Amino acid sequence: MTTRINADQIINTFIRYTTINTTSVPDNQQLPSCENQYKLAQLVASEFADVSDIQATVNENAITVLSLPANCPGMPAIVFFAHLDTAPDNANDTHAVRVKNYAGTDIVLPATDEVIAVEAFPELLNYVGQDIITTDGTSLLGADDKAAIAAGVEAICYMLATPDFKHGDIKLVLLPDEEIGIRGAKALNVAELNADFGICLDCCGIGEYVVENWYAGSAKMTFKGVTAHPMSAKGKLVNALLIANEVINALPEAERPELTEGREGYFWVNKITGNTVSASLEIALRDFEIDGYQNRKATLRSITEQLQKRYGHENITLELSDTYDNVKAGLDKKPEIIASVQQAMRNLGIEPKPLIMRGGYDGSVITPAGLPTVNIFTGAHNFHSTKEFLPAESLRLASEMLLEIVALSAQKVTA
Template sequence: MDIIERFLSYTRINTTTSREKGAAGIMPSSDGQMELAKLLAKELEALGMEEVVLRDTAILTATLPSNIKGEQTIPTVSFFAHLDTSAEQTNDTNAQIVSYQGGDICLNPALEIILKESEFPELVNYVGDDIIVTDGTSLLGADDKAAIAAIMNALQVLKADPSIPHGTVKVAFVPDEEQGLRGAKAFDVESFGADFGYTLDCCGIGEFVHENWNAGDAIITFTGQSAHPMSAKGKLKNSLLMAHQFISMLPGGEAPQYTEGREGYYWVKELSGNSAKTVLKMDIRDFYKDGYRDRMAFLQNLSDSFAKLWGDSSISINLSDRYENVANSLEGDASFPIDIAKAAYARNNIEMKAIPMRGGYDGAVLSQKGLPCPNIFTGAHNFHSIYEYLPVNSLKAASNVVVDVIRITAEEAN
């Protein structure tokens, strides 16, 4: 099957993640994710993959056995993609292929929805290429169905050409990445049996991720004392005002809207309550281990200071870690997945552009579980948007890189 046909067939299955079902602990959170997983399981079996296992969580795994005879030990490489698409748009996808000759692309004449070159200037890099776009009423689903198509196509290439040497290759497709990396968190790395891996998620052609946030959460509860206003003097302790005072003491300029690159932040994410009780939820992010620890310690110290000011029962704080920076798992001798990917990019005449990801992805969780897992591009742009698009040559390049990562892993073991 052609890689474009593969991708388009996957986009026809609506796999929008459900935040409501996810919050209730249901996985997969949408029926479409299981439908896609079942289709992929059939395709993997048709390709001759072994150990094809589909779990009731929609976590799907499969193995391509080594075709190299002998006693040399070849590391087992693995590849991951997620089944779900983001909940920003829930409509079915109506993908279309445009032969791009420059300028704007009219996605939907009836609704006058236009992908404008002035707003998305990187389009000029794809003049003369075919580009897959939406009709402007949904996401495209290249996040992450482009990754699924690239991985499946790579397996097809390896099966069709036994002259390409490869060790054992593992693949996994997981649900509900778009709401807290839930599939990766449920994934059993130990039984999977891979030595290292790669996710394919996000990014234009050539981009590569081997560092992201150290991420944590804070839930701060302020408990006040309500009183009727006619007798409130000396009695009323307004928890809403306590929360606002706490927020005002966060470092100025260290919020998402003021930061970029590797600059960390505190994100006031949610504030709810009344004068008697208020709950503040925050995200804490920092690329550096020491910086992350300092941020968490700062919040704890600030909470302790408020307890002295307002009383021990007036404030409580719950600090928790969400995921670590992938770079923590790729230091020193463990950096070889980066070197293999760099060689695979070069073999395809692609300049590697290493970027720090200001967010989380499945590889962060998998790396923390002991499976070093940087991220390869899919070639798509504008994820989580009706203006999401996928250049065809970029998708093909992603699949070619996967093949060469597998090939180079075998070559370097000899």
């Protein structure tokens, strides 16, 4: 098959985007949570400023929409999604390093002498003879998710340069703050995109694609105690910290992140603060089944009611909120989306590797909002780590995947 995306060009595009540090800031409630997400959004939009076929908008939340109108009537409208921010882990400015013609040995990161060892990451050997992008060791790489921005941009550039390539309405949408609660996708007006389906590029090695993720929510509990000097506390002191501890003890012991895998859900106690007078507790809830997810919320309600009976209704509160949904229900309604992802991979000589994701992505919010959105590979490994690396050919093929899925949708129209 013909090569549509140029490896050097897409790598240069990707590295250009990694130079803007877009680390999201969980404690900042503004959207975007850091100014540099605007800067990256504006850089990408500016690259199409002189292209009359492309309409580019960046809104006050840095939500960016690049629109390429259809050149063939009747073809599906498709949205490519990428997120602007990078994870709050290893948040320094990124200095990308290109390892040319990888020889199959350990990779030493030049600024820190940290080693990406073949023994620890044997998947490196799949990329012998290819170029691999790493960092200098002082930060994460940010292929999560700037590789996706580069893949979307280069796919659009190809379509612009190749008028014979048939496509429906194509949009590239860049979203802020995926890493800190999928906030950008929640602020997106999905109906306005007026599309048939979406493709996020926000997962792992070549060939991987997400067929389901889990339902996610969070609980915040508060506890009010009664203060008393410990020397004369008998019968008076009610210790808020110990009430919080009662909740922890009431949760099923085996259902913790460290004791679960695959399709098993959990309660994750992830924050406790306070003193004897008042305390608060935060718990994340995860389950692949909607019934299981609802049962987890019911468990917390029941624990709360028990405690309220003992300590007073006004002294114990529970606040539950939903974070995102399993995409499976939405994707099952349009099986042709996953089918075309699989066919595109086969056409490009990539082995399809379906993935059950113990996490969420922008599509976990966008799919239940009405636009079924699958998640496919960027090609990168070791997300959020200084050992994050991106094989150049995997990134090139991620961009080819977008074009191949568009091309397959054209065949359906002509057939």
